[in-house]
Structures are given as C-alpha cells and as structure tokens.
Amino acid sequence: MATAEQDRNISSSFAKGLAVLAVFDAETPSMTLAEIARRSGQDRATARRGALTLVQAGYLRQDGRMLSLTPRVLALAGGFLQANQFGRRVQPVLNRHARQLEIEVTLAMLDQGRVLLLAQSTVEHGHITYGFTAGSRIPLAHTSLGRMLLAGLPEAEAAKVLAATEIPRHTGQSLAEPEAILERVAKAREQGYCVTDSEFEAGITGYAVPVSRPGRTPIVAGCSAPRGSQPEADAERLLRGLQLCAAELRQAEAVDHL
Amino acid sequence: MATAEQDRNISSSFAKGLAVLAVFDAETPSMTLAEIARRSGQDRATARRGALTLVQAGYLRQDGRMLSLTPRVLALAGGFLQANQFGRRVQPVLNRHARQLEIEVTLAMLDQGRVLLLAQSTVEHGHITYGFTAGSRIPLAHTSLGRMLLAGLPEAEAAKVLAATEIPRHTGQSLAEPEAILERVAKAREQGYCVTDSEFEAGITGYAVPVSRPGRTPIVAGCSAPRGSQPEADAERLLRGLQLCAAELRQAEAVDHL
DNA sequence: CTACAATGTTCGCTTTGCGAACGCTGTCAA
DNA sequence: TTGACAGCGTTCGCAAAGCGAACATTGTAG
Numbered sequence: 001m002a003t004a005e006q007d008r009n010i011s012s013s014f015a016k017g018l019a020v021l022a023v024f025d026a027e028t029p030s031m032t033l034a035e036i037a038r039r040s041g042q043d044r045a046t047a048r049r050g051a052l053t054l055v056q057a058g059y060l061r062q063d064g065r066m067l068s069l070t071p072r073v074l075a076l077a078g079g080f081l082q083a084n085q086f087g088r089r090v091q092p093v094l095n096r097h098a099r100q101l102e103i104e105v106t107l108a109m110l111d112q113g114r115v116l117l118l119a120q121s122t123v124e125h126g127h128i129t130y131g132f133t134a135g136s137r138i139p140l141a142h143t144s145l146g147r148m149l150l151a152g153l154p155e156a157e158a159a160k161v162l163a164a165t166e167i168p169r170h171t172g173q174s175l176a177e178p179e180a181i182l183e184r185v186a187k188a189r190e191q192g193y194c195v196t197d198s199e200f201e202a203g204i205t206g207y208a209v210p211v212s213r214p215g216r217t218p219i220v221a222g223c224s225a226p227r228g229s230q231p232e233a234d235a236e237r238l239l240r241g242l243q244l245c246a247a248e249l250r251q252a253e254a255v256d257h258l
Numbered sequence: 259m260a261t262a263e264q265d266r267n268i269s270s271s272f273a274k275g276l277a278v279l280a281v282f283d284a285e286t287p288s289m290t291l292a293e294i295a296r297r298s299g300q301d302r303a304t305a306r307r308g309a310l311t312l313v314q315a316g317y318l319r320q321d322g323r324m325l326s327l328t329p330r331v332l333a334l335a336g337g338f339l340q341a342n343q344f345g346r347r348v349q350p351v352l353n354r355h356a357r358q359l360e361i362e363v364t365l366a367m368l369d370q371g372r373v374l375l376l377a378q379s380t381v382e383h384g385h386i387t388y389g390f391t392a393g394s395r396i397p398l399a400h401t402s403l404g405r406m407l408l409a410g411l412p413e414a415e416a417a418k419v420l421a422a423t424e425i426p427r428h429t430g431q432s433l434a435e436p437e438a439i440l441e442r443v444a445k446a447r448e449q450g451y452c453v454t455d456s457e458f459e460a461g462i463t464g465y466a467v468p469v470s471r472p473g474r475t476p477i478v479a480g481c482s483a484p485r486g487s488q489p490e491a492d493a494e495r496l497l498r499g500l501q502l503c504a505a506e507l508r509q510a511e512a513v514d515h516l
Numbered sequence: 517c518t519a520c521a522a523t524g525t526t527c528g529c530t531t532t533g534c535g536a537a538c539g540c541t542g543t544c545a546a
Numbered sequence: 547t548t549g550a551c552a553g554c555g556t557t558c559g560c561a562a563a564g565c566g567a568a569c570a571t572t573g574t575a576g
Contacts, residue, residue: 307565
C-alpha cells in the first residue's frame with residue numbers, strides 16, 4: 001500500500017476541523033461553505049462537516065448560507081490570557097506607558113509568517129485608532145513590529161521565515177526585495193530598535209523594540225504615529241518610552257514562557 | 259444494533275477535540291493528559307489524540323507531561339474581534355467612559371451558564387485590577403453583570419439557565435437560594451439596572467446596565483468598585499455613566515448581531 | 517524491595533467520515 | 547422560453563480512521 005504514512009496519534013478529522021475554524025479572519029468575517037472549503041483547501045463535504053460541528057459546539061453561527069464566528073471563541077483566548085496573567089502583569093504596564101507617551105502601545109509575536117498582536121493599550125486621546133486588537137494579525141515585512149521580531153531570530157531563520165512570506169506592496173514606499181528587508185532587520189538587530197516609515201500605511205511611522213530576552217521566542221513592543229514635524233525628537237522620545245516599557249515587562253517576567 | 263442515533267453531518271472526533279481545547283481555563287492553565295481526559299469526560303486515549311493534534315496544529319504546547327495553551331489561540335479570537343469591529347466601535351467607547359468615570363468598564367454576555375467578558379476598557383487609573391480580560395468567564399449568580407444578563411432573558415428562561423448553574427458561595431453575603439437570586443433579577447429587569455454588593459468579592463460593589471435592545475441576545479455593560487463612603491452617590495454617578503455608555507453602543511449598532 | 521495506583525501508549529475491531537456522484541438553484545445565450 | 551452550464555449544498559458505499567481494552571511505564575506508599 002502506497003498510502004501516505006499516517007500518524008495514529010493525530011486525529012486528522014480534528015486537524016481538518018481546526019483548519020475550518022482558522023480560516024475566519026478579518027478579511028472574511030462570514031463565508032459560505034464553498035468558500036470555507038476553498039480557503040481551507042478541503043473538499044466541500046469535509047468543510048461542511050467541520051462547519052456543522054462548529055455550529056453545534058457554538059463556535060460558529062449560521063445565517064442562511066453564511067457562517068460566522070460567535071463570541072464563544074473569545075473564551076478560548078480567555079483561557080490563555082488568564083493563564084498568563086495578562087490582565088494583571090501585561091495590560092497595566094502597557095496602559096501606563098501608553099498614557100505617558102500619549103500613544104497606543106502594542107505587544108506582539110510571530111505566528112505563521114505574520115505578526116500576532118498579543119495585547120494592546122488604548123489610550124483615550126484624540127489620535128487615530130487602527131482597529132487592531134489582541135489576536136489581530138498584521139504583515140511581517142513592512143511593519144516595525146515584524147522587522148523587530150525577525151531581528152530576534154537567528155539570521156538564517158529570519159531569512160527563511162521571510163522567504164516563506166509573500167511580500168505585498170502596501171504603499172509606494174514598501175520595500176519589495178527580501179534582501180533590502182533583511183538589511184533593515186539586521187540594522188534593527190544591531191541597534192536594538194526598529195523604525196519604519198510609510199511602508200504599511202502612508203504617512204505613518206512605526207516604532208518597535210524587543211521585549212523577550214535574546215535567544216527566547218521573540219516578543220516585541222511597538223507603537224505607531226503620523227509623521228510629525230520633528231521626526232528625530234519623536235523617535236527618540238517614543239523609543240525611550242518603549243524601552244522602559246519593555247524593561248518593565250522583562251523584569252516582571254511577564255512574557256518569559258510564551 | 260442499538261447504537262445511539264448518530265448524525266452523519268457532525269464529526270464526533272472534531273467535537274471531542276474541541277472539548278479538549280475548551281477545558282483549558284483560568285483555574286487550570288496547564289494539565290496532564292489524564293487531567294484533560296477527566297475534565298473533558300473522555301477516554302484518556304481519546305484525549306491524548308486530541309491533545310497531540312492540538313500540539314501539532316500549534317494551539318497547545320507540551321512541556322514534559324504538562325500541556326498548556328499557546329498564544330495562537332488569540333488568533334481565533336482576533337478573527338471575531340476584527341469581524342465585529344471591536345477595535346473601532348466598542349473599545350474606544352468603553353475607554354472614553356471609563357476615563358470619565360475613573361473606573362474600568364466591561365462588556366459581557368451569557369455563555370454556557372457563565373458571564374463571558376467581551377471587552378474591557380483599558381484605562382490607566384490608580385485603582386485595583388481584577389485580572390480579567392476579554393474572554394474571561396465569571397460566575398453568573400453573584401455578579402451584577404450576570405444578574406443583569408439574566409434580566410435580559412424571558413423570566414422562564416432565566417430561571418432555567420440559573421437552575422442549570424451551580425451556585426457556589428463566594429462570600430458570606432452570597433445569596434444561596436435560586437428564588438432569592440431570581441427576585442433580584444426581576445428587580446433589575448424592572449429598574450433597568452443592577453447593583454450587587456459583596457456577593458462575589460467582599461467589600462466590592464458591582465454595577466450593570468443593559469446594552470442590547472429588548473428581545474435580542476442580552477449584552478450588558480458594568481463596572482465594579484470598593485464600597486465608598488457615599489454608596490448612593492457613587493451608585494447614581496456610575497449607573498448614569500454606564501447608561502450613557504450603553505446608549506452610545508446601541509446607537510453605534512456595535513453589538514446588534516452577536 | 518514489593519505492591520499498588522495512576523499515567524501514558526499500543527493495536528485489533530468497529531465506526532466514522534471521505535469524496536465521487538447527485539440534485540438543486542441561479543445565470544447567461546440562443 | 548428553453549437549454550446548457552457553473553457553482554452550490556447534500557447523500558451514501560466503502561476505505562481508513564480512531565475507540566478503548568489491554569499493556570507498558572512511571573510515581574508512591576508501606
């Protein structure tokens with residue numbers, strides 16, 4: 001029999017079902033069965049069973065032929081957040097620094113070739129809101145968070161991760177060549193911080209610093225703001241604030257075992 | 259064969275796997291296989307396959323014999339939060355009112371006999387932090403949020419939900435009798451708000467008001483604070499603030515299709 | 517050191533769920 | 547109007563996936 005070697009310890013039906021759950025993201029909040037099947041690379045019948053099971057378990061809702069996530073998925077994340085004491089150890093620190101800097105501060109890590117936002121402060125101030133929350137995923141190549149995360153990996157691995165990522169063009173200033181991006185990553189690694197300008201959103205500058213200790217799974221903190229009249233002064237002030245925030249998180253051992 | 263009727267549209271392996279994922283909550287952040295099996299009511303072998311599949315998919319991490327959630331579960335919640343524009347429509351409103359009231363404001367709904375926190379303001383105030391975040395689940399019977407949620411259900415259904423819930427005793431002042439609790443729920447329904455004192459945490463008073471329109475899935479907003487020197491004045495101020503917050507969320511249609 | 521209890525892992529037998537095939541619904545051209 | 551077609555949701559026979567009793571392994575008490 002030339003059937004592909006199959007691990008008896010893994011439940012393939014379960015894995016396929018999880019893939020169905022995972023296709024729901026920001027771009028496609030509600031989908032038909034056929035769309036789910038296409039996105040998850042499964043047969044329509046398989047996707048259907050997975051989706052119906054999720055409906056029965058209460059994680060999906062069915063409106064006519066459209067399927068969408070229910071709030072119950074939050075409970076899954078809640079388990080993680082409470083287990084790691086995010087509410088006590090992480091969020092208050094982010095909030096305090098955000099208030100002081102008058103800017104939103106975000107904590108992030110790598111996940112499957114994207115930047116996964118772990119937590120975010122929300123300072124109430126007249127500034128723009130990007131609509132991202134904990135659990136949002138943003139591109140790797142053209143954000144300061146993403147490049148700082150890559151800088152936390154060994155050079156070879158960073159290159160590999162980047163190579164496995166598509167590099168879309170968000171703005172006219174987005175770097176297109178992997179080599180150019182890796183150069184910025186190397187620079188970030190040397191400097192211990194990363195600044196990106198207008199590569200993801202035009203006119204917006206992003207700042208990021210490492211939080212995790214070297215060698216560990218990279219975790220970074222960052223923020224972003226419209227480019228002001230004194231770019232250098234802004235950068236210095238914000239990076240200094242982020243460094244303080246990162247140091248405090250490190251000292252509290254808030255992110256050591258992620 | 260007298261086997262129980264089995265729906266061919268539902269994947270039982272997938273459902274069992276989901277149950278494994280769902281047992282990870284705040285009280286038990288990391289568990290052994292046997293513990294997972296016990297909690298999910300499954301055979302150890304079945305729980306093992308589910309857990310190993312989750313490890314392979316990156317949702318669980320295995321440290322020796324302990325299993326715990328990885329940050330990837332946040333991405334699942336992120337899909338929901340982004341789809342419903344929580345970052346843009348809900349969070350800023352909560353933050354603004356929280357800042358004004360100088361207290362944390364929480365948005366919540368019912369989920370399986372518990373109160374599921376949907377969002378929480380992240381304001382830097384001098385006060386205590388309870389460590390709850392979006393996705394946290396708290397008891398139904400002895401919190402103002404829970405009682406206000408029950409008040410949003412038809413009376414018969416509220417009684418049914420409460421009957422299906424265990425009523426632990428958190429403090430000496432926790433009401434023990436379902437009838438007494440339902441009385442408070444009825445009062446909350448009449449008044450349009452709910453205040454609870456010292457029934458969940460001693461010395462802490464909780465406040466809640468409805469957000470969803472009558473008849474819809476109940477959604478409520480609430481806050482909690484140590485009992486001050488002027489309970490009536492505090493209550494009036496906070497409830498007024500919560501009502502404004504709720505009205506704003508209603509007008510923005512931020513929570514209509516949950 | 518032995519007995520015991522509790523946990524993790526294997527493998528034969530049964531059940532589940534895969535996917536080709538089907539029917540249904542909307543769309544376009546003749 | 548009618549026919550051909552494309553895309554969708556749903557069914558069912560058969561292969562393979564996974565259930566759980568049994569076994570192996572680890573931890574604990576006497």
